[in-house]
Amino acid sequence: MPRGQHGSSIKDDKTYDALRDEGASKEKAARIANASARDGKKAVGRRGGKAGDYEDWTVDKLRERAAEIGIDGRSGMRKGELIKALRNH
Structure with missing residues (x-):
């Protein structure tokens, strides 16, 4: 989608584009x-x-949180991978 044309669901196109450029989902x-x-x-x-x-969280708690927000592949992730996925979601 062209920059700045994200539809009516995005209220601040400039911020959205900047975050996407930084790698945010x-x-x-x-x-x-x-x-x-x-x-x-x-x-x-x-x-x-x-x-x-x-x-400071256990792997079980990290997987539980990943499930709450819908991160795919969480069951096979190691602790570091879970943390990275949670931070970047």
Whole structure:
């Protein structure tokens, strides 16, 4: 899809494009772009970072969280792969 033409579901095309260029998934980029359009970028920035470090979680808990958000292939992933998938989703 051409840059800036993501349809009416994306409320902040510039933020969406920047996040996609950084490697964020379509879902994550849309979620952040729409939140920043709704609440303002400062509010969205202050909101992040409340979860604990994934490194402190067990593999079972990481797989459970990956299942909640729909990460495919999680059952065969090692701890490092799960953490990377969760951070980049």
